[in-house]
Amino acid sequence: MMKPLTSLDRTILSTFSPGFGGAVVPEWIKPWLENGLGSVTLFASNTPNFEAATKLIEELRSYNPEVLVSIDEEGGDVTRLFVREGSRYPTPALLGQCDDENLTYRSYFSMGTILRELGIDITYAPVADVVAFENNPIVGVRSFGMSTDVVSRHVAAAIKGLQNAGVGACVKHFPGHGAVLEDSHHDLPHIKMSLADYESQHVYPFKLAIESGVSAVMIGHLVAEALDAKLPASLSSKVIRDYLRGVLKFNGLVVTDALDMGAIGGPAKIHESALKALSAGADLLCFSGMGDQSTFVASSFDWIKTAVDSGLLPTNSLEESEKRIISWRSTNKYSGLATAAVDFKDLIHGFEISGSVELEPGAVNLVEIGTKPTIAAGDVSWGMHRELRAVGISCDIHASDAETLSTKKLVVAFRDAYRDAPLLATLRRLYERYPEAIFIDMGWPTREFAPKNLIRAFGSSAVIAQAVAARIRAK
Template structure:
């Protein structure tokens, strides 16, 4: 092949991002050159009509452009990043354990995406949250049990694809047993292959059997399988295991390549070439990188690196052709879906969140409670999305008082003094992972003040000693907050 041919193949594999709520000129020009498509983020989204106009703008240049987004429901939302998702996330659905409900919720998510022109959903996350201290998965997981996660993974895939949106099961071969965030470093899952097969791979097998059109790689290291490489760059993980042993024939997409777990020591262009050589077909990058300015130079540098890798023999020409062809097969499936009538979804999110709420202990009188919200930041995947039950409680309890504290400087004395004998409701996320948050709840309870913890993150095994009640919402979306408010107040 000529360099022109190779560049055309390389461009078809790339899915970068761009800033703004309309496509910049350079982004449209790249599509015209043959770019595979784009991934949309919260900063690309203002309201549904604007998103529909944006995707139409992109498809006016390339009708079969792949347009993706991370719309997991719950804590990770792009369409609803300004106000929070109307659907609970995976942890809540796993807690309810009704696969038909999971299918309905993901069908509703798929209908919303398709209505605005987004046809690839970078979801569901099918990681098994083995580690309570996992900083990046948590409530994005359906649970700890491989069989439970597997059946809900299959239901989520079915719901999305019934709406004509390609599902993307992630993060292969499983990010749930890590205690590090691959946005910042390379996490390790140091287990034998038989453990991986009996635990992490079970939901991926179910997603494959359900017909998932895409599987996303995780930037995680499994020494027995990938050696020192992240799975994204590992032929043993992607070619031998995923395709050879597990029989997957659909498209493989990378998680964002600017994440330090994959490109921290190599840079983006070199990492992209290695990912394609390992078995990836579509490359996602630019969610954070585009904040530094237009990505056109980086895209061209990446194409140059891919062509150079082919010429050096590092990336076989037939592997690049195969990658581009799998992307084209995905486009073919999407174009063949035709018109899809949206399913009836009224109240499905609220109902699911209500069924997920779990209350332990006895709720004290909260009529004049001090409501303390601990400012617990979300991870990069979640972003800056509104969360918490505090405004809802304050609105419904005329005599209540609110107080906001930071998770790493929460002071027990300040809270107990402000409470002055009243009940205290502490609202927090992943309390078990933050020592000062744990100490706050237990310190207030130890002072004799009736204390309730509303846990809106992952409900770990830890429980606050001395607390009157523990309320688990299994997520921090607005519907979770509404459900928690109803549980706390009895209406």
């Protein structure tokens, strides 16, 4: 049994946001909830369906009515609610291609309405990173694109949509993760741009988000050398206190990216990272949902408490964070009007199409191949077989080396070959053998592969697959 916590202990605990596995509240977290745990972050295993997610959130609040419930629901390929069937929302990348701010607003308002009805307070979205390199390994379709202007406008529309639906938006990964080639889940990226260039190209979407009233900002695990040449932004007082709070005048919640990520030392150093993040000015510590969360919470709590007792971590900073977290739920309210749902046909004009991509009703041979998903996305259902069948095209699904591929018209759906050399080689072999095949690029564009008959769809969520199927059957 946990011993009673002091008021200061509860203040420390108010900054924690762990996760856990499954759709039932585990025993280890119940005492923490009862003693003032600030937040819980939900992941795919917590939300197998809407009914289970609602019951879980109700159970969480039975132990702590004020707990802030967050989720990493970005829309598109990064989803926790629609893992089994694929998301009913498009990727930011395709929305950026469409460049219709009203469409982006409607998409995020609809998603926000679902989150609010489930009882979720805040979602870690939208991504405000501007992709600077075509082969960025981690941002890709999670971004609205490679144009600072497009990203900025659509981030603002997404924030408005979510927050008008009554759900807090949390832009990420401040101060901008798009200008790197490293994946911070594994390595610590360094950005060596001048401050003027970095601000104009990568910080600007965050600046506009702050001016738009965004609820929260997630700090990335990356070194932006123009702001702090030594420390990752997530552990840097120069970035959080001096720049984000001081220069950009942000007064909302500052959330860390997952503290178990390799860029800042991984799980073994999570307690140290938690203390450093709070010392730098973070309000909410995201522990992710992997590994032994009970140990992470206990070790981090003890480590931070020792720092507070010794005077290493001032209590006034913790108290300010606690006030922001406690007051958040009372200030974020539903304020939107009902809007039309997103029609998948609205997405078609965002595709890049070349050659002949139309099919008559009948049977085709279908190959679906992709590389290993990123940690951020995880394993989510994708492909074209269900959607093609829904429009009258029956599919025989084959491996890419099957000898029977020539028996019918061939359709090849793939994604993210730009970061997988063997996959790219397989696609080139298929194109060489079947030059009339239709290829569907359902990830961040693999520009080095440009077959004659091609749809670049900028994502693989279910609604995007529907739009591709509608285009293929277009007359």
